[in-house]
Amino acid sequence: MKHKVSTTVNGSRHEHEVESRLLLVHYLRDEVGLTGTHIGCDTSQCGACTILVDGKAVKSCTMFAVQAEGKELTTIEGMAKDGVLHPLQQAFWDEHGLQCGYCTPGFIMAAAYLLSQNPNPTEDEIRRGLEGNLCRCTGYVNIVKSVQAAAKTMGGAKAKTGEQQAATRRA
């Protein structure tokens, strides 16, 4: 039996008829067509599928699409605004917070949640905040650096617009 699901994904409304067993991550990738959310382990451990559901970090492989009825979902595709990378995306780029990039969308969404709860985390708090995400290439040193850099930009750049941030980066 199919169920109607209405969600807001990165600000856009979506309506689909889905099977109850459809996992949220498959809904995002196959129905909504946003493949930035990755499937890593499929066992609720690696965090590659992390998205924000009503602002809270959730592993989208461990939620059914039908549970997302009426929810606001944010995926990695919703982070950049008007062609300007989100400070977290820019920081992962600048600080080499990735090699293959497979885990990166999940890390960025988990870090976005972390910074929403704690805008100035210590290194320990960052490591603890990202314990639900696994990276198999780099280790975590540059990932921690990236989050620290983003925290700085986001805290210190409150008065700046996205364009000004971009101009600072280009300089």
Add this chain to the structure above:
Amino acid sequence: MIPAAFEYARASSVEEASKLLKTFGEDAKVLAGGHSLIPLMRLRLAQPKALVDINGIKDLDYIKEDGSKLRFGALTRHVTIENSAVVKQKLPILAEVASEIGDNQVRNMGTIGGVAAHADAAGDYPTIALMLDAEIVTNQRTIAAKDFFKDLFTTPLAADEIVTELVFPVANGPHKYIKFRRRLFDWAIVGAAAQKMNGGWRIGLTNVGTTPVRATAVEEALHKGAKPEEAAQHASDGLNPSGDLRASPEYKKHLARVLTKRAIEQAG
């Protein structure tokens, strides 16, 4: 991995959820946080015929002070318990236990009622519930924790019965919960809890049998004046843990003794 097909219904009240469970029959399951159930369904270790989603029942998500008790609505998420000022003050061991469950993403979803109803021997709250004589309230009755955790994944809950609340006594004396694990977000290979309460000690153990265990022999030894190290030797009395990939039965018994000693010594 795709779960087997199932029927799905959202309940907006406990009564409605109970009715839906009755209609769907024995093979229906309640969907709360889903962080034990959905992984099991993906592996097809669980294939419920129907899921009754109770996440929309808003009045099941609360923490209330009630004299010498703390009442937790069944849908209270781990993250809420972890950050609750009341819990930190009145029952700090539970806030600490909540903060060590899984990871941020898991704690945003997982619920205290779900952990109780799932009755995994590796669950952390059940150990605390048992050792503190907590009560599990359902839509039909109130069940003492010692009568609730019957066996591995087994509780006295009827097919249309839903956990609505967990009731803990206030306990803000020295306490410690130690969870031994390989990785930060893992389940406990073995866990040990110590709580000073009403002048005596309560000692609980996680994942050393098919249910949580209250180490009464350790409690009695401490009561008679034994040092933590001596008393903790009794932590493995009567235990018969099964071995698994992570630990042999002997090793689990060893961990029970060592972690119990540390929990008592580190209780603060």
